[in-house]
Amino acid sequence: MTMYFSDEPDHIQMLRATLRRFIEKEAPRPKREEWRRAQAWPRDVFAKLSELGVCALTVPAEFGGQGPDWYAATAVIEELSRCGSFLAGPYIHCAFYGGGNVAESGSPEQKAVLLPKIAEGKVQFAYGFSEPDVGGDLASVQTRAHLEDGGDTVVINGSKRWCTGADWADYIICLVNSDPEGSKYRNLTLVLASLQGLCARQRFDGHFGNIGHATSLSRASGSFSGRNSPAEIRLAWSQR
Template sequence: MNFDEGEIVASLREALGRFIEKEMPRSAVAEWDARNHFPRDVFKKLADLGVMGLTIPEEYGGVGRDIFATMVVIEELSRRSLAVSVPYIMAACYAGMNIEECGTEAQKREILPKIVTGDMLFAYGLTEPDAGADLASVKTRAERHGDVIRVNGAKRFCSGAGIADYIYTLVRTGPEGERHRNLSFVLIPPTAKGVTITKIEAMGMKGAATTDVSFDDVEVPIENLVGGEAAWNKGWPMLVGPGLDVEKLEVAAIGIGIARAALDDAWAYAQERRQFGRRIGEFQSIQHKLADMQTQIHAARLTLYHAAWLANQRRPCSSETSMAKLFATEVAKAAALECQTILGAYGYVKDFDAERYVRDALLMPIIGGSSAVQRGNIFKQAMAVR
């Protein structure tokens, strides 16, 4: 086994590091967080680096599918700000991967080149007030009337709907009793008549604001049915296919980015803060905290990278992606809280980034399938091979 990242990924990390220091200074990040603001100008500059094309085939302007490199981008951006890393996921993953996997040729030609240039973002319209982990129970309904699809219903915790170009919406297109055999995906512009978006004030993940979305007789052309007319009632395989596995990895990568930022700040503070005539980093109790954080983050990264490698090879990886998501997000929460502990009172005030790390990290074990859901997935996969 070769654990070297290679020159391409090393160069990618270096380029992202320069970009972050220049375009995403801590002062700007604090402002984005306070305003719940998406810095679209910074996002467009990020697209100029070519990283949006890491999930896009070359014939549509991308550089070819590289899930590992995509996770590296998410991780590095998340070390500084989710206001940029989450929209990156909305473009490269939500839009790029889903259309590349499930779209018609016409949809690919229309959408994929716009992702590469930073001009296309999708929000996920999956969760509903009464459908969280059990997405087969969604009630948002779509009916076909000639060449028009009419949608009625509501989505909850639809992050980024206000900045997206389309809401990638899971809808019921047949009798409720059939569950998995009567679901489809429809692309709904947030600006369409009958769409209402309401912000939900949440603790963290600012920039791609969490929203409620309602659809009241919203009409879109049949061309907006993902996969074309042949995909009517074929949405479930699209949902549980490779895209769902990669979504777990996306959240894991965010978590690792937050954890690394927390460790960096805790380490720097431990070398600067003095008590009882000594730097607090000289006390063994602080050293052990930092050592544990370092070890847990290292293990989480290896778990993520292995699962990303499997996903990129299109090999079965449902269990590995669940393990990565479970472990990395729990590590992120622990690291953020440990950073806050080391900083003491300073870790609790908004002048220090540690306070934001905690708010963001607490969300990671919830989104993309909760830790309980991942444990259930891991158990079921293990039972299947025993």
């Protein structure tokens, strides 16, 4: 059940009304049934949604955004959820996973390249936290990342699961152990890695309404590795 406040700002009320009209027109029940059967989310409809400027709500104005306005962005999720996760899911992956993390922890290069694309809804992100042998104890992740070539290259090796959206996202925000000999919790790093070349497997078809959202990420060997320059990949690397 959606909870509303009687004193919501006018722009939030207008936003809600706009999104309700959008859903009525672009995501009626017959279309949602087609998407459910196809086990896919509608990229064409999401592109139209992005034209309303909603993905820009978590992006600072200097990068082409309208925010951050977290109240408004949360209202978007509430309204989109009226038709399930078909649009709300990709919106969260783009505006929150992407916009929130890159704006807060991204390098100047990452912000300049990614935030304008996020504001336009043209890039998607997934989270890579849990692993085959690690569930909720994220401090025990085994995926490793280390620097090579004098700090100019980040090398990542490991495997992840429960990576919702791994089959269609452009990047994965991956939690790694960057200092195996370091103290627990202080040896963790977030890296932003491209999903190109990785294999995502669908594990739960349609469960929990996450239509078309793959949840397991690996290479054929059950692991993945990659080499990227720090300017492109690191969100929050700890130098020790």
